[in-house]
Amino acid sequence: MTAFPLAPPVRALVRKELREYRHHRTIVLTATILPIVFLILPMANLAVFDPERSVGGTNLAVGQAMFCFFLSPVIIPATMSAYAVIGERDQGTLEPLLTLPLSDRQFLAGKVLAILVPTVGASMAIYFSYMVFVLVAVHGPVRGPVLDWTWTFGFVLLAPALAAFSTLVGMAFSARAKDIRIAEHLSGLVLLPAMLPVMLVVTRTIPATPVTWLVFFAVVAALDFFLWRTALKAFDRERAISTI
Secondary structure (H helix, E strand, C coil): CCCCCCCHHHHHHHHHHHHHHCCCHHHHHHHHHHHHHHHHHHHHHHHCCCCCCCCCHHHHHHHHHHHHHHHHHHHCHHHHHHHHHHHHHHHCCHHHHHCCCCCHHHHHHHHHHHHHHHHHHHHHHHHHHHHHHHHHHCCCCCHHHHCCHHHHHHHHHHHHHHHHHHHHHHHHHHHHCCCHHHHHHHHHHHHHHHCHHHHHHHCCCCCCCHHHHHHHHHHHHHHHHHHHHHHHHHCCHHHHHCCC
């Protein structure tokens, strides 16, 4: 059995997962409403920005807007990753799924990719929609800082890594928890502190430079690799199926 992530069994599992997301209202709402909110809030923030009245000035206004975009690839996967294992188990579909000719690596890869694809797609879509809005409608002192290429560099670099981190953490809790809501809550406790480095950058406590983003990416990528290896070692089919 090949372990190549895009092997036919993995592609089949990804297609199956993407089809099933449409039938779960919570997942659909999360994948649609949250991106809209993360787009509207920064746009509204810039639309009413007044440099003479704004506390913190231009840098804070831009940082607040960017924080929403960095938060999106962390928050959007929460419901999907929490559902990944325990949701299948609750519906009685996990055991038949695990009897298919899928290795543990392929099973986990398919689940992760099925979450990463819509998450990264939605995150990139709202960010570049925001940038188009800035190009067309935003003028004045805030326009230049928003269009600073280092923000785009940092977001494009970090968004997939943050989405993978969120997904792997959520799936770990999904495989162990007995309730989807518990899995979501436990994931949130881990993920929100993980946003502290991004918070330091968007508040200009740490300068938003390419080197800063590269360092953060290296750290998150290393965590992703560790979480992936840990998931492969810890995943137990019998435990995942069991409700005890």
